[in-house]
Amino acid sequence: MTARPAARPAAGRLAAAPGLEGLSLNTATTKRWTLPEAVDGCVRAGVPGIGLWRDRVAETGAAEAARLVREAGLTVTSLCRGGFLTAPDAAGRAAALEDNRRAVEEAATLGTDVLVLVCGGLPEGSRDLPGARRAVADALAELAPFAKEHGVRPAIEPLHPMFCADRAVVSTLGQALDLAEEVEARTGDDGVGVVVDTYHVWWDPQVEEQIARAAGRILAFQVCDWTLPLPADALLGRGHVGDGLIDIPRLAAAVAAAGYTGFTEVEIFNQEVWDTPGEQALRTLVERHRTHLARI
Amino acid sequence: MTARPAARPAAGRLAAAPGLEGLSLNTATTKRWTLPEAVDGCVRAGVPGIGLWRDRVAETGAAEAARLVREAGLTVTSLCRGGFLTAPDAAGRAAALEDNRRAVEEAATLGTDVLVLVCGGLPEGSRDLPGARRAVADALAELAPFAKEHGVRPAIEPLHPMFCADRAVVSTLGQALDLAEEVEARTGDDGVGVVVDTYHVWWDPQVEEQIARAAGRILAFQVCDWTLPLPADALLGRGHVGDGLIDIPRLAAAVAAAGYTGFTEVEIFNQEVWDTPGEQALRTLVERHRTHLARI
Known part of the structure; x- marks a missing residue:
């Protein structure tokens, strides 16, 4: 249940190309690639990690996806995503928990212990933000024991506050850690952790102190850059590392200083x-990693 | 230097229409109106307060603008805006401070003690967010004594984190209060305060505790609503009170509980x-105030 060391691949693991130790391609970045294509792209480029989205996994089924990545020697660095835990009614809550249990099982099948959770926005028609946040805490407390049984750690991803209304009422790393600690206090399970994504946390005046506080709970480190102007709806404004305004090496250093030894996963919505072409997106991503992050 | 009571107009002050005590029109909301038109609109609607933008004031000059609002019996609830204090070079810093001193003088001329500060984003080509934040603190420490001499309080406006890169590196109310306290520690001047704008702070998990902490430093309370989807560039996505997803009465109650007795200023960028037509925008604003906020 601890972060896997990225630098020393186990037997049967793909050897990383020079400078790419600890690099992971999140499949959301290469949207045009199927899972087999993404796996093949990683192998050819010497990128040893892959972060999987459930829709991509569903194309082949989890068992076949697991076989593909295992035979390629890739490390699955996360499964994206569970969450959406703010339904205000019992039926909605039950359905969300059921879906999250399936996601936990998929993560276990895929051989990753990290299930990324995007916690959900305000329920339709509601302005009750504190209520939605309480709902997330309650759902996490229910999900955590099930995840633990399956050897999976729920990873709360705080999303940028501009997504508070419609995607995630968890808006800061500090809040995500408060949630993880609340779940531990309620269930005794210390397995709930957080995702640090540069795009979502870079603006936070407390980011460095909260990253330090997150020691032992950082389950994934995702990177992409903040570019301007923001596009409509703001979801697709993320850039390659180096294309924007975030001091990503500073955040990478803070995460490393907090003891995180896992992968750096590149997830770009743009x-x-x-x-x-996927090939080109991966080439750029690899170049940027070598330039900006390989020595952190 | 204390917040002016909104409910008991002094002699020569416009009597508010029923339910509109404490309501202020920020001139950014009625963009098509000149200053004389906005003043006239407020008088006809019984809106007793007006928040002024410097560009609008510049159209007539500060002295004439002051005469207009004074003769109409309106209270000037703020002057928007000074700030942009993140220039990295000496010449840029000096120019910004000079412009802010002019803004302080204009505020004094206009009869308001509230100068709203939008602190500025990252300097061109820079990714040094901590450095930009230090520059803001340094500039505020220089500006505060000058403002005090003129009977004006600088009001730091934290902007939504989605504006961190390009408009304001001050992203939370807590950070704004830290800055105000730092200025007090450095200069002995306790006059620096904050603006609470619902649009910018509503998402913050700490918003209620920080509003309580802000007691005595809340210099303006601005309202508008968070509507979806966000438009491109995100600047113009604000809605009339009630059109969006913010529980504005909850925030108004928190501000009142912190002892704020000043105006509620409606500032909508949309x-x-x-x-x-200005008339129609003002009519909607008045209706929404009566429906959602008059009894807070």
Whole structure:
């Protein structure tokens, strides 16, 4: 249940190309690639990690996806995503928990212990933000024991506050850690952790102190850059590392100083990146990693 | 230097229409109106307060603007805006401070003690967010004594974190209060305060505790709503009170509980609102105030 060391691949693991130790491709970045194509791309480029999205996994089924990545020697660095835990009614809550249990099982099948959770926005028609946040805490306390039984750690991803209304009422790393600690206090399970994504946390005046506080709970480190202007809806404004305004090496150093030894997963939501061939997107991502992050 | 009571107009003050005590029109909301038109609109609607933007004031000059609002019996609830204090070079810093001193003088001329500060984003080409934040603190420490001499209080406005890169590196109310306290520690001047704007702070898990902490430093309370989807560039996505997802009465109650007795200023950046005739925008604003906020 501890972070896997990225630098020393176990037997049967793909050897990383020089400078790419600890690099992981999140499949959301290369949207045009199927899972087999993404796996193949990683192998050819010497990228040893892969972060999987459930829709991509569903294309082949979890068992086949697991076989593909295992035979390629890739490390699955996370499964994205569970969450959406703010339904206000019992039926909605039950359905969300059921879906999250399936996600936990998929993560276990895929051989990753990290299930990324995007916690959900305000319920339709509601302005009750404190209520939605309480709902997340309650759902996490229910999910955590099930995840533990399956050897999976729920990883709360705080999303940038501009997504508070519609995607995630968990808006800061500090709040995510408060939630993890609350779940531990309620269930005795210390397995709930957090995702640190540069895009979502870079603006936070407390980011460095909260990253330090997160020691032992950082389950994934995702990177992409803040580019301007923001596009409509703001979801697809993320850039390759180095294209924007975030001091990503500073955040990478803070995460390393907190004892995180896992992978750096590149997850970019950007229509322009999505429109480029997967090969090219991966090449750029690899170059940027070597330039900006390989020595952190 | 204390917040002016909104409910008991002094002699020569416009009597508010029923339910509109404490309501202020920020001139950014009625973009198509000149200052004389906005003043006239407030008088006809019985809106006793007006928040002024410097560009609008510049159209007539500060002295004439002051005469207009004084003769109409309106209270000037703020002057927007000074700030942009993150220039990395000496010449840029000096120019910004000079401009802010002019803004202080204009505020004094206009008869308001509240100068709203939007602190500025990252300097061109820079990713040094901590450095930009230090520059803001240094500039505020220089500006505060000058403001005090003129009977004006600098009001730091934390902007939503989505504006961190390009408009304001001050992203939370807690950070704004830390800055105000730092200035007090460095200069002995306790006059620096904050603006609480619902649009910018509503998402913050600490918002209620920070509003309570802000007691005595809340210099303006601005309201508008969070509507979806966000438009491109995100600047013009604000809605009339009640059109969006913020529980504005909850925040108004928190501000009142912190001892704030000043005006509620309606500031809406929204192309659709700007495209409607000023009369209509003001009518909607008044209706929404009566429905959602008059009894807070």
